[in-house]
Amino acid sequence: MPPQIRAVLSVFLLVVGFVLWNFREAISLNASAVLFFGLTLSLVGAVWMFPEVKKKS
Secondary structure (H helix, E strand, O other): OOHHHHHHHHHHHHHHHHHHHHOOOOOOOOOOHHHHHHHHHHHHHHHHHOOOOOOOO
């Protein structure tokens, strides 16, 4: 995956995480902020850490 797509995906995940955290009361999500942002940051880290699988020809 090209770095530009990873960057866009990372920003998208962070924005969605922030929006969901702001509206967690309205959607009855009873998760702590540490758990919520820890999960979001681990998702972003996984996008950058694990390489894409490539086929051997």
